[in-house]
Amino acid sequence: MSTMDQVASDLPTARGLSRKESYAFGKSLRGAIPREALADYAPPAGRDPIAIIKETVRARLKSLRPMRRELMTAAPFAFLRGAADVMAFDLSRQLAPGVKAQACGDCHLMNFGAYSSPEGNVLFDVNDFDETAPEVDIVYDLRRLASSVAVAGLEMGYSHGEARQFARRAAKTYRTRMLQLAVMPPYDIWNVRVHLKDVVKTLRDRVLHEKLSAAIYAGKGPEDRTDGLPKIEKTSSGWRFVDKPPKLLHLDAMDDEEARLDLPKLFEGLVQDGLQPPVSSLFARYRLCDTAFKAVGVGSVGVFCAIALYMSADDEPLALQIKAAQPSALERFGVARWKGPSGKRVASGQRVMQAATDMFLAAADERGAEEGRFYMRHLKTRRLSGIAELLKDQAFPRYVELCGSTLARAHARSSQPAISAGYMGKGDAFDDAMASFAMLYAKQNAMDHQAFCADPDAI
Structure with missing residues (x-):
C-alpha cells in the first residue's frame, strides 16, 4: 500500500456533509498531515528512474523509440514531460492528506491548452488524460504542476528565487480558486467555463493580445474544422x-509488429459502439x-496513435484520431485503481474533468482486449x-496562474471543494509547501535528465 493510500484509509468518510461541515472536515485533516509536511521530498528507497523508463518502453513502437529519446534528452523540461512514470513512482511514496478527486x-x-467546444467557443482547460484516474489525492496533480513550473522557469533563464515564486503562484491560484468554488452549488461548479477570450482581455501585452486574438478568431467557419488535418491528396x-x-x-510502410492492426475496423467499431446515437x-x-x-x-511518442480521414458526398473532410491507452502510471504504483478497459478510463476521466467535451470522444465497452485499449x-x-x-x-506568470485556477475547477467537478x-x-502555508517541493523536485529531475542522457541504452 502506498503512503497516499495508507493516509487515506485512516480517514473517516466525509460524504453527506454540508459545505460548512466539509470545510471543517478539511481543516481537521491538517492534524494528521500538516500542510508544512508537504514541502519535503526525499528520493524513495530503491529509486531507479532509468529502470522505470526502460519498463515503459516495452509498450512502445520500436521504430519510434529513437525519436522519443531525442525529444527527452533535449532539456530537463522535455524529460519531465516524458517521464510521467518516474514521477508517479516518486509521488506514490510521498505524504498526502487524502483529499481526492479525478486526477x-x-x-x-503543456498538458493544458485551448480547444473549441461543440458550440464553437474557444475554451482553456486540461487537455491530456492518458494517465487520468478517479479518487486520487489532489496534491498528486498539484505537485506535478508546480514542479513543471519550476523546471520550465529555470530552463527559461529565471533565477531559482523567481522559479520558486512561479511555482508558489500556481499553487496559490489553485487554492484561491478552490476557495471561490467551495461556496458554489455543485451544478454551478460543473458548468464553469474558462473562455480564452476573457483571459486575453486581462493581458497587458498589446502584441501578445493581438496574436492570441488572431488565433482565437481566425479561421472561424468550415475551414476551422480541418485546421489540424495533415496534407491529403x-x-x-x-x-x-x-x-x-x-x-x-501508412501502416503498410511500418515494420513494427504492434502496428499490424485493422484500422478501418477499429475506427468503425468505435464509431458504432462508442459514440452517442x-x-x-x-x-x-x-x-x-x-x-x-x-x-x-x-511522452506519447511510440504509443500507437492513428488518424482517419472521412469524406462527405461533397468531399468535405472530417478527421478523427484514435490512441492506445496503457494502464495509468497511477495504477502501476498503487496511487489509483481502475476496473475495465483503459480506453474507457481515459474517455471517462476527460468527461469528468473537462468543462465541455469533444462530441467525438468515444471508447468501447469491454468487448475485447484489442478494441478496449483504444479511445477516439x-x-x-x-x-x-x-x-x-x-x-x-x-x-x-499569467500562464502559470491560468493553469493553477483551471486545475482547481477541473478537480472541483469530481470532489467536495470545501474539503480541499x-x-x-x-x-500561504500550502502555497509555500508546494513551492518548496517543486524546487526540490526540479533538482531531482535535473539529475535524472543527466543520468538519462549519459545512458545510451535508457530507451
Missing part, C-alpha cells in the same frame, strides 16, 4: 493522407477514405494547439 495524472504545464483510388515519415505514414448517426453522411499512423507529443476523439485544431506554448513563452479549501486554508 489528470500527468499535470504538467486525391488519387485514382480516392482521397488519402500524404506520408510524412517518421511522424505520419445522435453523433453516430452523423456518420451515415460520411465515408471512411483512409487511415494512417501519426506520432504525437513527447476529433483531431485537434492546429490553430489552437500552439496557444499554450505562446502563453508560456510570452506571458509565463478547508485543508489548504486562507493563508
Whole structure:
C-alpha cells in the first residue's frame, strides 16, 4: 500500500456533509498531515528512474523509440514531460492528506491548452488524460504542476528565487480558486467555463493580445474544422493522407509488429459502439477514405496513435484520431485503481474533468482486449494547439496562474471543494509547501535528465 493510500484509509468518510461541515472536515485533516509536511521530498528507497523508463518502453513502437529519446534528452523540461512514470513512482511514496478527486495524472504545464467546444467557443482547460484516474489525492496533480513550473522557469533563464515564486503562484491560484468554488452549488461548479477570450482581455501585452486574438478568431467557419488535418491528396483510388515519415505514414510502410492492426475496423467499431446515437448517426453522411499512423507529443511518442480521414458526398473532410491507452502510471504504483478497459478510463476521466467535451470522444465497452485499449476523439485544431506554448513563452506568470485556477475547477467537478479549501486554508502555508517541493523536485529531475542522457541504452 502506498503512503497516499495508507493516509487515506485512516480517514473517516466525509460524504453527506454540508459545505460548512466539509470545510471543517478539511481543516481537521491538517492534524494528521500538516500542510508544512508537504514541502519535503526525499528520493524513495530503491529509486531507479532509468529502470522505470526502460519498463515503459516495452509498450512502445520500436521504430519510434529513437525519436522519443531525442525529444527527452533535449532539456530537463522535455524529460519531465516524458517521464510521467518516474514521477508517479516518486509521488506514490510521498505524504498526502487524502483529499481526492479525478486526477489528470500527468499535470504538467503543456498538458493544458485551448480547444473549441461543440458550440464553437474557444475554451482553456486540461487537455491530456492518458494517465487520468478517479479518487486520487489532489496534491498528486498539484505537485506535478508546480514542479513543471519550476523546471520550465529555470530552463527559461529565471533565477531559482523567481522559479520558486512561479511555482508558489500556481499553487496559490489553485487554492484561491478552490476557495471561490467551495461556496458554489455543485451544478454551478460543473458548468464553469474558462473562455480564452476573457483571459486575453486581462493581458497587458498589446502584441501578445493581438496574436492570441488572431488565433482565437481566425479561421472561424468550415475551414476551422480541418485546421489540424495533415496534407491529403486525391488519387485514382480516392482521397488519402500524404506520408510524412517518421511522424505520419501508412501502416503498410511500418515494420513494427504492434502496428499490424485493422484500422478501418477499429475506427468503425468505435464509431458504432462508442459514440452517442445522435453523433453516430452523423456518420451515415460520411465515408471512411483512409487511415494512417501519426506520432504525437513527447511522452506519447511510440504509443500507437492513428488518424482517419472521412469524406462527405461533397468531399468535405472530417478527421478523427484514435490512441492506445496503457494502464495509468497511477495504477502501476498503487496511487489509483481502475476496473475495465483503459480506453474507457481515459474517455471517462476527460468527461469528468473537462468543462465541455469533444462530441467525438468515444471508447468501447469491454468487448475485447484489442478494441478496449483504444479511445477516439476529433483531431485537434492546429490553430489552437500552439496557444499554450505562446502563453508560456510570452506571458509565463499569467500562464502559470491560468493553469493553477483551471486545475482547481477541473478537480472541483469530481470532489467536495470545501474539503480541499478547508485543508489548504486562507493563508500561504500550502502555497509555500508546494513551492518548496517543486524546487526540490526540479533538482531531482535535473539529475535524472543527466543520468538519462549519459545512458545510451535508457530507451
